[in-house]
Amino acid sequence: MSTLDLGLWITSAGLALYAGWLTLPSAVALDWERLFKTTLITQLRGEVQASGGDDAAWLAAGRQRVYFNPAARALAARLEDPASSPIVAPALPNERALVEELIQTPSAEDRLAVIFGRGADEALYEDPMSLGPDWDLTGMLGVGADWDALAAWGEPVTAALRRRNTLTRWVVVGPAEDPLSEGLVNELSEVLGEGRAARFDLLAIDPLCDALAPLISEPADRLVFIGVGEGAARIVAALGADASLRDRARAVVSVGGALGGEVAARLPSFFTHEGMDTELARLTPWWHLAFVTPGVSPPGDVDQPLAETAWPAPPAPPSGRLALEIVDLGVLPGPRAAYPPRLLARGLLVSLTARLVLMG
Numbered sequence: 001m002s003t004l005d006l007g008l009w010i011t012s013a014g015l016a017l018y019a020g021w022l023t024l025p026s027a028v029a030l031d032w033e034r035l036f037k038t039t040l041i042t043q044l045r046g047e048v049q050a051s052g053g054d055d056a057a058w059l060a061a062g063r064q065r066v067y068f069n070p071a072a073r074a075l076a077a078r079l080e081d082p083a084s085s086p087i088v089a090p091a092l093p094n095e096r097a098l099v100e101e102l103i104q105t106p107s108a109e110d111r112l113a114v115i116f117g118r119g120a121d122e123a124l125y126e127d128p129m130s131l132g133p134d135w136d137l138t139g140m141l142g143v144g145a146d147w148d149a150l151a152a153w154g155e156p157v158t159a160a161l162r163r164r165n166t167l168t169r170w171v172v173v174g175p176a177e178d179p180l181s182e183g184l185v186n187e188l189s190e191v192l193g194e195g196r197a198a199r200f201d202l203l204a205i206d207p208l209c210d211a212l213a214p215l216i217s218e219p220a221d222r223l224v225f226i227g228v229g230e231g232a233a234r235i236v237a238a239l240g241a242d243a244s245l246r247d248r249a250r251a252v253v254s255v256g257g258a259l260g261g262e263v264a265a266r267l268p269s270f271f272t273h274e275g276m277d278t279e280l281a282r283l284t285p286w287w288h289l290a291f292v293t294p295g296v297s298p299p300g301d302v303d304q305p306l307a308e309t310a311w312p313a314p315p316a317p318p319s320g321r322l323a324l325e326i327v328d329l330g331v332l333p334g335p336r337a338a339y340p341p342r343l344l345a346r347g348l349l350v351s352l353t354a355r356l357v358l359m360g
Contacts, residue, residue: 030134030358032287033330034124036351037068039150041124043346046151059125065343067292067331069120071095075331076307078115079108079292079299108299112292140354150350157350158191164353165192167220168250171212173235174228176201180255181228183341184348191349202230208238209245216248224352225252229304229336232257232288236311240270247278251352254288255344256301256336260308272314277323285355286311287327293334301334 041062048058071094072078077085082102087095098115105111128135128147138146141164144156170188174181181199188197200211215223223245227235232254239246259267270276278284290309291301300306313326332339 031070032327032351032355034068034070035135035354036289036329036347037066038124038128039347039350040066040343042128042147042150043153043343046153049151062124063121065333065340066121066124067116067333068124069098069115070123071098071120072115072330073328075115075292076299076305078102079111079306082111108297109294112294112299137350137354140357141350153346161191161349161353162193162196164357165196165224168196168222168224168356169215170197170224170226170349171215172197172199172226172228173202173208173231174199175230178228179337180339180341180344181231184226184228184255184345187342187345188349191346200231202234205234205237205241208234209242212238212245216245221248222250223248224250224356226255226348227252227257228255230258232259233263236267236271240275243279246276247280249278249284250356251285251287253348253352254286254309254311255348256291256304257288257309257311258304259288259310260305264308264312267312268314271312271324273317273321273323274319277321281321281323283322283325283359285325285327285352285359287329287352289329290331291334291336291339292331296334301336304336306331 044061044065045058048054048061053061071092073092073095074085074088078099082099082105085099087099101114102111105114128137133139136146137150138144141157141160145160149156170185170192172181172185172188185197185199198215200208203211212223215221225235225239227233232252235252239249239252276284288310290304290306292299292306293301296302298305298307300309310328311324311326314324316322332344
């Protein structure tokens with residue numbers, strides 16, 4: 001091979017590699033818990049401003065509805081027994097000081113106040129665009145759907161969400177007569193339009209798969225699942241049992257999911273990157289959100305311990321092919337049944353739609 005031939009071969013190979021690199025999804029410099037909770041805070045800003053309230057009123061409304069501390073992780077253990085909860089290296093900023101204070105704090109209820117009090121959430125009340133261009137909401141939803149438009153919750157935002165979810169139906173699975181499940185699907189339907197959201201009670205695996213089949217009758221149909229309480233376990237079981245349904249699932253969100261006990265014992269057998277893989281190699285977001293009600297023991301909500309609400313994080317397979325993106329959205333003030341469905345539905349709709357847009 002001549003020097004000229006070798007040079008041409010190297011150039012061609014380099015161009016091919018570069019073209020392949022351009023087809024890969026770009027890295028996203030976003031903290032999804034922070035984005036989700038920023039959407040909640042922004043909506044509350046709009047409601048307070050519409051009623052004539054000032055920044056102090058916004059802060060009060062936000063702290064009634066949103067918990068956030070960027071130094072808080074392993075929250076269930078930190079609330080129950082912080083001394084036995086090791087700090088995983090590298091430590092988060094301010095995490096060591098927080099854990100040391102929690103060790104000296106006698107009760108779980110007081111520890112809750114330490115974690116989410118004293119201005120730990122101040123970052124949520126800053127302009128999101130100060131975090132950089134990745135936080136430009138219009139880049140995720142479309143022109144006109146910026147943070148101020150989100151606060152106003154007008155046509156620019158709702159139209160953008162409808163466009164981004166044209167082929168996607170949102171499915172809520174939860175207990176019968178559950179106020180949050182019912183409120184979530186009602187709000188999703190109002191935003192996305194008739195027939196774009198559906199609700200199912202706690203059906204067994206096979207009946208649930210059968211009930212979902214009409215929602216994916218066309219090849220391009222896709223589903224986003226929200227599992228409330230025991231509904232989270234029903235969804236993961238259905239997806240684990242039905243590969244065709246799993247291929248249509250764009251994302252799954254557990255809202256106060258009941259994922260402990262027998263469910264936790266069964267999950268490791270199939271909730272793996274190989275077991276939940278899809279025909280087209282891609283990541284599927286699996287998000288989980290919990291509620292914490294002060295005074296409840298063990299820490300968590302009135303009907304669900306915090307330690308039993310998270311998807312497990314399976315190890316990477318030998319092949320390196322990942323199928324699951326596990327995201328912890330943190331906690332919100334409980335009880336779950338009293339949380340405003342409209343606020344939560346809009347927050348999940350905006351933040352998860354943004355994630356799916358960026359995934360391509």
